[in-house]
Amino acid sequence: MFLTVFSQVCVLMILIAVGFITGKTGLFNENGAKVCSNIVMYFVTPCVIVKSLMMQFDLQVLRSMGVCFGFSLLLFALTIAAGHLLLRSPDKSKQKVLRFGAVFSNCGFMGLPLQQALLGEEGALYGSVYIVLFNLLVWSYGVLLMSGDLHTVSLKKLVVNPGLISLCIGLAIFLFSVPVPSFLYDSVGHMAAMNTPLPMLIIGFHLSQSHVLNAFRDIRCIVAILLRMVVYPFASLGLLYLLGVRGVLLVSLVISVSAPVAALTTIFAVKFKGETELSVNMVSASTVISVVTMPLVITAAQWLA
Numbered sequence: 001m002f003l004t005v006f007s008q009v010c011v012l013m014i015l016i017a018v019g020f021i022t023g024k025t026g027l028f029n030e031n032g033a034k035v036c037s038n039i040v041m042y043f044v045t046p047c048v049i050v051k052s053l054m055m056q057f058d059l060q061v062l063r064s065m066g067v068c069f070g071f072s073l074l075l076f077a078l079t080i081a082a083g084h085l086l087l088r089s090p091d092k093s094k095q096k097v098l099r100f101g102a103v104f105s106n107c108g109f110m111g112l113p114l115q116q117a118l119l120g121e122e123g124a125l126y127g128s129v130y131i132v133l134f135n136l137l138v139w140s141y142g143v144l145l146m147s148g149d150l151h152t153v154s155l156k157k158l159v160v161n162p163g164l165i166s167l168c169i170g171l172a173i174f175l176f177s178v179p180v181p182s183f184l185y186d187s188v189g190h191m192a193a194m195n196t197p198l199p200m201l202i203i204g205f206h207l208s209q210s211h212v213l214n215a216f217r218d219i220r221c222i223v224a225i226l227l228r229m230v231v232y233p234f235a236s237l238g239l240l241y242l243l244g245v246r247g248v249l250l251v252s253l254v255i256s257v258s259a260p261v262a263a264l265t266t267i268f269a270v271k272f273k274g275e276t277e278l279s280v281n282m283v284s285a286s287t288v289i290s291v292v293t294m295p296l297v298i299t300a301a302q303w304l305a
Contacts, residue, residue: 005302006295008117012110012200013291019204033205037263040198045108045131046166047191048116052125053170054185057177061125068129068249075236075257076137079103086227089220096146097265097274098224101282104142105228105259107134109199110290114255116195118298119248126252128167135163138264146272206263207284214277215285221278225261225286233258233297237304247305254301258294260286 022028055061083102089095105111108131115123139158144150173180215221236257240250261282269279 002295002299005118005298008114009291009295011117012113012196015197015200016204016207016287019201020208021204022201023205023208028201028205030209033202036198036202040109040195040202042162044191044194044198045112046162046169047188048112048124048195049128049131049163049166050170050173051185051188051192052121052128053167053174054180054188055121055174057175061174064249065125065129068126068253069133071240071243071245071249071253072130072133072256075239075253076103076133078235078239079232079257080141082227082232087220087224091275092148093273094220094275094278096148096272097269097279097282098220100142100145100268100274101261101265101279101286102224102227102232104134104138104262104264105257106203106262106283106287107131107256107259109203109259109263110287111256111259113196113199114294114298115252118255119252122248123252123255126249127256128163128170130253130256132163132167135161138262142264142268143272146268146274152272203263203287206266206280207287210280210284212281212284212288215281218278218281221281221285225282225289228261228282229258229286229289229293230297233293234300237297237301241304250305251298251301255294255298258290258297260290 019028023033080099080103083099087095087098087102089098107127112124112127112131115127119126136158139161140153143153143157172178215225233254237250237254240253245253263283265283266276266279268274269276
């Protein structure tokens with residue numbers, strides 16, 4: 001099982017390497033990465049979510065989505081609480097970046113491609129539910145954490161975001177068993193297929209612009225990365241197992257939790273005057289480390305599932 005997961009992670013790492021090389025050689029630049037990120041955020045990931053729900057209505061699937069949402073909310077609540085207890089710094093601009101990066105994983109860019117490859121449509125469906133909750137928390141708790149001002153939390157951004165809109169569209173198709181024409185299904189499928197290569201190229205580009213080793217010169221940064229990449233994934237696996245979660249749901253949730261620090265950490269650090277260099281170091285170092293940690297925790301989840 002480990003070799004299967006490791007080989008899938010290696011596929012992602014090869015694609016990341018292409019992004020790294022094109023970034024270093026100037027074939028891929030900051031503007032290109034920004035455009036590609038917007039395409040992934042506003043078109044590709046929503047298509048993955050909609051495609052995973054293009055099926056006949058099944059009450060068991062709906063129940064499973066509700067269960068997935070509930071367990072995802074529990075995991076987020078526990079990691080948020082742990083971050084506030086364990087990650088402290090006299091420099092508040094660093095503290096908020098450490099806590100944000102430890103809580104929010106790259107579940108869309110890194111997690112969803114693995115869920116599709118290892119678990120198929122069912123795994124992608126559960127991953128999509130996690131992403132919707134991720135978006136809701138990023139634009140509420142995440143904004144509040146990074147800004148320190150409740151007034152910066154926007155109800156519009158909380159409700160009108162690509163993840164929630166695409167989930168509503170997908171649920172409408174699913175709940176009412178709406179027949180989808182083949183040309184539309186294929187079009188959505190082709191867009192969804194870009195969810196593996198495009199995000200990996202973007203991650204590779206950002207790695208080419210960073211200094212990964214700097215992350216290991218800050219003990220607080222190391223602690224946050226270890227929480228994100230090792231403690232939270234294995235603790236989540238143990239808790240979910242004790243709560244009776246099994247099968248695809250267990251593995252899918254663990255994949256979402258085990259993904260590296262979210263790229264949004266840097267975007268929010270810039271926007272809300274956090275420690276930008278620290279955020280880049282966390283994202284870069286956790287992405288490199290994930291080639292080892294993700295296969296380990298996902299293999300353990302598959303073994304227990």
